[in-house]
Amino acid sequence: MTTTGKILSAAVLGAAVAVAGPALAQKTSVSLGMVLEPPNLDPTAGAAAAIDEVVYANLFEGLTRYAEDGSIQPALAESWDISDDGLSYTFHLHEGVTFHDGTEMTAEDVKFSLDRARAEDSTNAQKVLFEGIEAVEVVDPHTVQVNLSQPDGAFLSNMAWGDAVIVAEESAADNATNPVGTGPFKFEDWREGDSVELTRYEDYWGEPVALESATFKFIDDPTAAFSAMMAGDLDAYPSFPAPENMAQFEADPQFKVIEGSTEGEIIMAMNNAREPFDDIRVRKAVAHAIDRQGLIEGAYFGYGTPIGSHLAPQNPAYVDLTEQSAYDPELSRELLAEAGYEEGFETTLKLPPPSYARRGGEILASYLRDVGIEAEIINVEWAQWLQSVFEDTDYDLTVVAHTEPMDINIYARDDYYFNYDSEEFRQIMAELENTADDEARTELLKQAQRKLADDYVNAFLFQLPKLGVAKTDLMGLWQDQPTQANDLTDVHWKE
Structure with a gap:
């Protein structure tokens, strides 16, 4: 920043400091x-990352929370006990906690929040986090016991998600706007x-x-x-x-x-239930049409780490599978011809506002065009994307960063917007949920990454820095x- 025109005489500077003195207070x-902009301010009733970006740890708190290094730390629960069979978690709550309206936060609020999140009519975007809860019991005003239907090695980290924050029954209905x-x-x-x-x-x-x-x-x-x-x-x-x-x-x-680093896997999602992306050969062709490093240079000025499946590179269980879908436009053309699209085809690419999507989408469309896929770019606002793509699955291709921590289990959901349907993958996730041993969990996570790469579910691009x-x-x-x-x-x- 230039200092031209900003030099003051000693006298003038002294006067300026004297006048500005009070403004220099801390x-x-x-x-x-x-x-x-978040669509609402209730992290228990919305999938948008922008909600948590405003309210997580600032306005709302859960039983546990994420620290900056990714570790799970106590939050509203000052400590907890785990039964020998891994089926019961007894949380000891801090005393003297109040909601912002002055009412006391007790074990009853914890029970209400967890029961609400797992209820049949729950609108929680991460309802799957609570499916293993069999019962929530109030032991006393500052102690609550959560009983699981089966051991879950990720339960404490699940309770650290923004979707698991503790809310009061009296104010929960208005949390979206107040x-x-x-x-x-x-x-x-x-x-x-x-x-x-x-x-x-x-x-x-x-x-x-x-x-x-x-x-x-x-x-x-x-x-x-x-x-x-x-x-x-x-x-x-x-x-x-x-x-x-x-x-x-x-x-x-x-x-x-x-x-x-972030937990954000940037992907070009493909609607696995819509032609022609219901054909693995087409999905594989799309994946091989993309030069990840060229995309990173062009869309993010060299910042970012290429990924070949849905897990962050900093995770101990990460497997580098980028070579399995390496840039190979000639192979893409061969696969398209094999699938009956020798002359290519037309499709649409819906892009939400973030620059990685808008800038990256232009580059991705160019890569696809080189192999015969003409992708019409449709720019949509965030609320439109959440409704048309995420909720209604009305799309062919889209680009988005999945920023939730350890969210590889989204591929096991029947109603998720990828429309990926694999019983083998669901079984891997079911076994992972029942496994507490770290080494065994790591091996299962590696199997899960390889399965997604083998099925070319999406085009995995790069980790969002x-x-x-x-x-x-x-x-x-x-x-x-x-x-x-x-x-x-x-x-x-x-x-």
Whole structure:
């Protein structure tokens, strides 16, 4: 940043400092940028990652929670006991916890929340997390016992998802627009199309947060996001949408670049139930038509790690299967001809707003065109994507990042938008759910990755990096993102 025109005489500078003195007091607010606006603010009733990006650990809390390093830590439950057979979890709750409306949080609220999530009419987007719960019993006001139908080695991590936060029966119905949680921040205001504001909850049960307020501003256009940072309208943009600007931020002393990893597998999803993608030869042709490294360079300026199945490279069970679907356009053409599409075919590619999708989609369409597949690009807003693609499965191809942690089990769901149907895969997932031994779980996860790669369910592209930018003196933002969250509990301004 140039200093031209900014040099003041000693006298003028002294006067300026004297006038500005009160303004130099410790800052207690922060303004953060986000690409997508959440469709609602209830993490128990929506699939959009943007919901958790605002409310996870800030406004709502679960029995357990993810730490930045991906480990599972106590949250509303200060401790727990597990029965020898792995079928009962007894959670000991913190005392003195209140919801933001002043009511006490007790074991009854835990029972209500878990029973609601697993109920037949549940609208929870991750209802599968709760299917193994057989009963929830209140032992006393601060102790609750959860009984499982079978051992589940992932149960504690399941309880750390945003979908498993604890809510009160009295306020649950209104959480979409007036959320009431137990976190260190409470809901203040939502200016739709613009921002959500949270303020510090003074009666928070845990360690008080440094910030008095936080505003999440929704800016999906990369150019506008850059301008907002440079103009000082934003203090940070934890997942910046324009990787091409990273070098400029790095060279500017007023900013710091925060580069880390996420759980976001970027895929080009294929509707396995719709012709011609119900033919494995066509899906395989699509996968081999894509130059992953070229896509990463073109869409994300070299940031990102190629993947060949649905698991994050940082996971200990990760298997590098990229060679199984390596870039081979000639093989793609042969497979299409074998499937009866020697002259290619026309299809559609629905793209949500994130830059990895819009920019990546243009490049992917070019790769497909080279092998004879003409993909018409249809840009849709996030709410449209959630409805038409995710809910109605009305699509041929789409590009999206699946940012939930350890979500490989989505391929076992009968009604999931991929429309993938494999009894063998479902059996692997069933065995995984019944397995607590780490080595055995790792082997099952490897089998699951290989099965998805063998069936060419989707075109697995690359792992979404976490590229954030912040003012130099803003401390405590996550570098890595083990779950979809902008955790503000440790964020503060450097003194």
